[in-house]
Every structure is written in C-alpha cells, then in structure tokens.
Amino acid sequence: MIKFEALGLQKSLLDAVADLGFETPSEVQEKAIPILLESETDLVALAQTGTGKTAAFGFPLIQKIDSNSRTTQGLILSPTRELCLQITKEMQAYAKYERNINVVAIYGGASITDQARQIKKGAQIIVATPGRMKDMISRRLVDISKLDYCVLDEADEMLNMGFMEDIKDILSNTPNEKSTWLFSATMPKEVSVIAKKFMHSPQEITVGAKNSGASTVQHEYYVVGGRDRYPALKRLADTNPDIFSVIFCRTKRDTQKVAENLIEDGYNAGALHGDLSQNQRDLVMNSFRKRQIQMLVATDVAARGIDVDDITHVINYQLPDEIETYTHRSGRTGRAGKSGISMVLVTRSEQRKIRAIENKINQKFELKKVPSGMEICEIQLHHLANKIKDTKTNSDVESYLPAINEILEGIDREELINKLISAEFTRFSTYYNKSKDLNSSDGGRDRDGDRDRSDGRRGGETPTSGAVRYFVNVGEKDGYDWMSLKDFIRDTVGLGQEDVFKVDVKESFSFFNTEAESTQQILDKFTEFKVDGRFVNVEVSKSPGGGGGGNRRSGGSGGGFKGKRSGGSSGGGFKGKRDGARESKGKGRDRSESSSPNSGKRRSTKRKGDFF
Ligand code: ADP
Ligand code: MG
Numbered sequence: 078m079i080k081f082e083a084l085g086l087q088k089s090l091l092d093a094v095a096d097l098g099f100e101t102p103s104e105v106q107e108k109a110i111p112i113l114l115e116s117e118t119d120l121v122a123l124a125q126t127g128t129g130k131t132a133a134f135g136f137p138l139i140q141k142i143d144s145n146s147r148t149t150q151g152l153i154l155s156p157t158r159e160l161c162l163q164i165t166k167e168m169q170a171y172a173k174y175e176r177n178i179n180v181v182a183i184y185g186g187a188s189i190t191d192q193a194r195q196i197k198k199g200a201q202i203i204v205a206t207p208g209r210m211k212d213m214i215s216r217r218l219v220d221i222s223k224l225d226y227c228v229l230d231e232a233d234e235m236l237n238m239g240f241m242e243d244i245k246d247i248l249s250n251t252p253n254e255k256s257t258w259l260f261s262a263t264m265p266k267e268v269s270v271i272a273k274k275f276m277h278s279p280q281e282i283t284v285g286a287k288n289s290g291a292s293t294v295q296h297e298y299y300v301v302g303g304r305d306r307y308p309a310l311k312r313l314a315d316t317n318p319d320i321f322s323v324i325f326c327r328t329k330r331d332t333q334k335v336a337e338n339l340i341e342d343g344y345n346a347g348a349l350h351g352d353l354s355q356n357q358r359d360l361v362m363n364s365f366r367k368r369q370i371q372m373l374v375a376t377d378v379a380a381r382g383i384d385v386d387d388i389t390h391v392i393n394y395q396l397p398d399e400i401e402t403y404t405h406r407s408g409r410t411g412r413a414g415k416s417g418i419s420m421v422l423v424t425r426s427e428q429r430k431i432r433a434i435e436n437k438i439n440q441k442f443e444l445k446k447v448p449s450g451m452e453i454c455e456i457q458l459h460h461l462a463n464k465i466k467d468t469k470t471n472s473d474v475e476s477y478l479p480a481i482n483e484i485l486e487g488i489d490r491e492e493l494i495n496k497l498i499s500a501e502f503t504r505f506s507t508y509y510n511k512s513k514d515l516n517s518s519d520g521g522r523d524r525d526g527d528r529d530r531s532d533g534r535r536g537g538e539t540p541t542s543g544a545v546r547y548f549v550n551v552g553e554k555d556g557y558d559w560m561s562l563k564d565f566i567r568d569t570v571g572l573g574q575e576d577v578f579k580v581d582v583k584e585s586f587s588f589f590n591t592e593a594e595s596t597q598q599i600l601d602k603f604t605e606f607k608v609d610g611r612f613v614n615v616e617v618s619k620s621p622g623g624g625g626g627g628n629r630r631s632g633g634s635g636g637g638f639k640g641k642r643s644g645g646s647s648g649g650g651f652k653g654k655r656d657g658a659r660e661s662k663g664k665g666r667d668r669s670e671s672s673s674p675n676s677g678k679r680r681s682t683k684r685k686g687d688f689f
Contacts, residue, residue, distance in 0.1 A: 089174035103129035113137035119279035126408035147199030158184040186355040207243035232261040293411035322390040336374040349375040393421040450509025548618040
C-alpha cells in the first residue's frame with residue numbers, strides 16, 4: 078500500500094500528516110499529489126465529496142509556494158463560507174510545521190476591513206468565496222496579479238450557485254502563466270466550459286466512476302402518500318434512534334416548517350436555510366457538529382459544503398429537480414470511508430424519478446417499507462434494553478437506593494424487567510397503537526385535495542357531542558355512490574336509517590357525518606376492517622365541511638408524541654405558521670434536556686417525553 082512518504086512530500090508536511098492521523102493517502106491524493114508536485118500543470122480532478130480533495134491540492138500548494146516571499150501566490154476559491162473556513166483550517170493544520178506561511182480566509186458576512194488587514198500582513202495563500210473575492214479585488218484590497226496557483230474547489234457547486242461570472246472576473250485578474258487546479262465531484266457542462274476557457278491542456282484524473290455516487294452510500298426509497306411525508310419522516314427517525322442526519326427539502330419554507338414540526342414533536346432538529354442570519358446559521362451548524370442537533374433540515378444551497386463527517390443518513394424529504402443535486406445530497410453521508418444511507422420519500426407518481434437517478438448514478442435503489450408502529454416499538458424496546466445494559470451506574474443514586482429497594486421488594490428480576498419495559502412500552506405503544514400503514518398502495522392518496530389526516534391515529538380523543546365528520550378511504554372508484562356508501566356504513570356498524578348523513582363521495586375517498594354518540598362505535602368497527610382483502614379505514618376528519626370533530630386532541634399518551642400534524646384546515650399541507658427565522662438550536666436542546674432524564678448520553682435518542 079502506498080504511503081504518504083512515497084508521494085514526494087517534504088518532512089514538515091509528513092509530520093503534519095502524522096499529526097492529522099492520516100495513515101494512507103486516499104485515491105485522489107495518491108493520484109494528484111505527485112502530479113502537482115512534479116510539474117507545473119493545469120489539472121482537472123473529479124472525485125466525490127469526502128474523498129480527501131482538500132489535502133490533494135492543499136499539500137502540494139503549501140510545498141510549492143515560496144514562504145520567503147509574502148506575495149499572494151495561491152488562491153483557493155470555494156463555494157461557501159463554511160467550506161472556506163474549513164479549508165483554511167485544514168491548510169493551517171497542514172502548514173503547522175512551516176514557519177512563515179500565512180493562510181487567510183476571505184468570505185462575505187464578516188468585516189472586510191479585518192480581512193484586508195490580515196491580507197496586508199502578507200498572505201501567501203488566500204481561501205475565498207467568489208463574491209467577496211471579487212469585491213476585494215475591485216476595491217484593490219488584494220493583489221493577485223502575481224498568482225502562481227489557482228484552485229477551483231467544488232467547481233460544480235460554485236457554478237451551481239451562479240458564481241460563473243465572478244469566477245471569470247477573478248481569473249481575468251490573474252496572470253496567464255499560472256497553474257489552475259480544478260476539483261469537482263461532477264463534471265457538468267458548465268465545468269467543462271470553465272476548463273476549456275481558462276485552462277491549458279489540463280491533465281485529468283478521475284476517481285471512481287464519473288458522476289457516480291460514493292459507493293459507500295446505500296440508496297433506499299419509500300413510497301408514501303404526498304401528505305404522509307412528515308409522519309413517514311418521523312417513523313424513519315424513530316427506527317434509527319441514533320440517527321445523525323441531514324434532511325433535504327426543496328424550499329426554505331418547507332425546510333423551516335419541517336424543522337419546526339420536528340422540534341415541536343420533541344426531536345433534536347434544526348433548520349439551515351438562506352433566510353437565517355449568518356449568526357443563526359453558525360449556531361445551528363455548531364450544534365449540529367456537537368451532535369446536539371440530530372436532524373438538520375436544510376435547503377440544497379444552505380447545505381452546500383456541509384463538512385461534517387459521520388452523518389448516518391441523508392433523507393430526501395422531497396426529491397430535487399436536478400439529478401446532479403441528488404448526488405450532492407447523498408454525498409453528505411458515507412464520507413471518509415464510512416458507510417451511509419440515503420433515503421428518499423417519494424409518491425407513487427414520482428417513482429419514475431428513482432429510475433432516472435439510478436441510471437445516472439449507476440447504483441440501484443432498494444425499495445423499503447416505512448416501518449409499522451409495532452416494528453418501531455420493538456426497535457425502541459431493544460434500544461432501551463441496550464441502553465440500560467450500557468448505562469454506567471451513578472454513585473449519586475446510592476443514598477436513594479435503600480428506599481427504592483423497599484418499594485420494589487418482593488419483585489423478582491424477571492418481573493422487574495417486565496414492569497420496567499412495560500412502563501416505557503405503554504407510553505409509546507399508545508402513540509403507535511392503530512397507526513396505519515404509511516406505504517402507498519392505492520393511487521388515491523397522492524391526488525387527494527381536501528383530505529385531512531392525522532399521523533395514523535384515529536383521533537386520540539373521541540368527540541362526545543354534536544355532529545362528527547369522518548374520512549373513509551373508499552370512493553367512486555370502489556363502486557360507491559352516496560347512497561350505497563351510506564347503506565354500507567349503516568349496515569356494517571348497525572346504525573339506523575337517519576344516523577349517517579352528509580355523505581360526500583369523491584373519486585378515491587369519501588366523507589360522512591354521524592352524531593358524536595356513534596363515533597366510538599364507528600371507530601371500533603372500522604379497526605382492522607377489511608372488505609375484499611382491503612382495509613377500509615375511517616378517521617375522524619377535521620375538515621371545515623363537516624362540523625364537529627374539531628375538538629380532537631392529540632395523544633393522551635403521557636406526554637408522548639404531540640401529533641402536531643393532526644390535520645390542516647389549510648388543505649395544502651403545512652399549517653399556516655409564521656415562516657420567520659428562529660433559532661432552532663436553543664429550542665431543540667432545551668427540549669431534549671428538560672425532557673429526558675436519559676439525555677446525558679449524547680448519541681442516544683433524545684426525544685421529548687419520548688419512550689426513553
Ligand atoms: P472532499 O473535499 O473530497 O469532500 P475532504 O478533503 O473534506 O473531502 O476530506 C473529507 C474527510 O476525510 C476530512 O475529515 C479529512 O480530514 C479526511 N481525510 C482526508 N484525507 C484523509 C486520509 N488520507 N486519511 C484519513 N482521513 C482523511
Ligand atoms: Mg472539499
């Protein structure tokens with residue numbers, strides 16, 4: 078196996094490599110470092126996120142610049158402030174045994190005067206975002222006219238973000254005879270345009286197959302109704318108590334909503350999108366890095382360059398428009414040789430997009446089922462048992478133990494375990510009790526317009542007075558009209574002639590009313606009720622059309638899940654809560670800490686009033 082020593086790096090850098098704990102070079106490092114050290118050449122290097130590109134250009138760059146000169150000799154352009162700071166930190170670590178090398182970061186959202194001052198002290202290497210760089214050039218705060226090396230890092234992302242003009246502008250201020258090194262995960266048209274226009278017969282290296290996702294990432298998809306995305310997301314999280322994930326939504330608004338809902342439902346979640354201030358984004362990212370946030374809900378743009386390793390899951394709450402974007406998303410997991418899972422929630426009509434992605438990334442997706450409530454209960458129980466097993470006893474409890482022992486006297490081990498587990502089980506089995514199958518099997522769900530549903534529960538509380546409106550998952554396409562549906566319900570439940578009214582049959586589902594005194598009977602009867610092998614499911618509806626039913630409360634499950642998404646009279650999904658930015662970080666953490674006496678262990682599930 079090739080070692081760093083064989084690549085031609087000087088001693089000071091090899092010492093830094095040892096300190097960083099890098100044992101063997103990654104493929105892109107193995108290929109790029111010798112080329113860059115040995116020759117003055119332009120280079121195009123294609124390698125997935127997480128393959129160690131920073132060191133691939135960082136080490137050669139440091140070795141090649143003249144530390145006795147204070148002129149700016151190297152410029153690294155990167156798409157985001159996050160990445161810019163990350164690269165700067167890495168470069169400083171690489172150069173730690175080099176005496177006179179200054180690496181300065183230039184990015185928007187921070188004082189330009191401070192940055193100018195740092196440059197003035199002499200920065201041989203500048204790491205910059207294109208916007209701020211261009212700005213500083215035009216104000217003559219930097220001089221890159223003597224540049225020897227220009228690195229375009231994450232070139233595809235920079236171009237995705239619309240930095241083409243800025244990059245052209247910046248490059249036009251650099252000497253012609255410099256070397257340009259372009260690093261990118263993918264090679265879309267725009268990147269080849271840049272390569273053609275600004276590079277001179279570049280050498281090309283490719284790691285892995287072009288355009289393919291990192292092979293350590295497993296791809297899965299789940300077919301759900303359009304409105305079941307959120308409950309399905311919760312189930313995926315509940316199935317993975319140690320989840321550490323990025324959840325991608327398409328819009329800032331959805332991103333904020335999903336994060337807010339998760340926080341309200343007691344998950345350690347946070348939002349990352351462009352409507353947040355830089356300060357708020359930094360707070361969220363810091364909490365995420367410290368694992369105080371387990372579920373980071375992000376837009377594609379905001380998540381560019383998230384440099385956190387160990388992400389276990391990427392969840393595509395909605396699919397992106399561009400397949401290219403999917404590659405970027407899934408590349409957030411499976412970094413640095415670790416494995417990761419990229420999950421996609423799709424509706425039936427979106428399934429063909431999965432095929433398109435498969436073709437593009439040259440990897441197969443596995444169709445998975447959203448776990449049932451009972452499966453989740455089982456997983457959580459195992460998690461609890463393991464957690465108890467791994468718990469370090471705390472000497473502070475010793476003084477309480479005699480009294481506790483007295484209370485529990487006479488209960489043997491087996492019974493004690495049984496009781497302990499039951500105490501927890503009851504809490505969550507109540508939530509998932511009668512929870513329905515979220516896997517989309519009938520086409521109706523995707524198209525429903527005014528349907529109102531809860532997270533699989535038929536109302537935690539049954540209305541006791543007035544008329545109650547129900548939703549039932551059969552309609553015209555099942556052969557019903559309003560009369561036959563009315564008869565079917567009356568006959569099935571055993572109600573009188575006038576007891577079922579306001580029957581409204583739509584294509585694939587229907588609504589009807591009864592008086593509240595019949596509600597319990599209806600819900601009891603339509604539990605696990607099948608006609609011709611198919612479940613006929615009745616839920617109390619809150620839609621304004623029907624009166625009644627609006628007083629349904631969630632849960633009753635001992636502070637368990639809040640069932641916040643128990644319907645939306647707005648019809649279009651998320652409830653009309655304010656869309657403003659807020660500091661999700663504090664909230665997420667407070668909740669978890671106040672909620673769970675078990676939250677001392679960081680990477681355990683930390684749900685408010687959760688099972689464990
Ligand atoms: P990329 O830019 O390709 O997305 P990075 O340069 O950010 O990847 O590296 C990803 C992670 O892998 C970082 O945490 C980095 O410290 C680590 N890494 C890079 N090279 C090595 C190596 N040779 N051995 C071990 N870890 C490495
Ligand atoms: Mg990188």
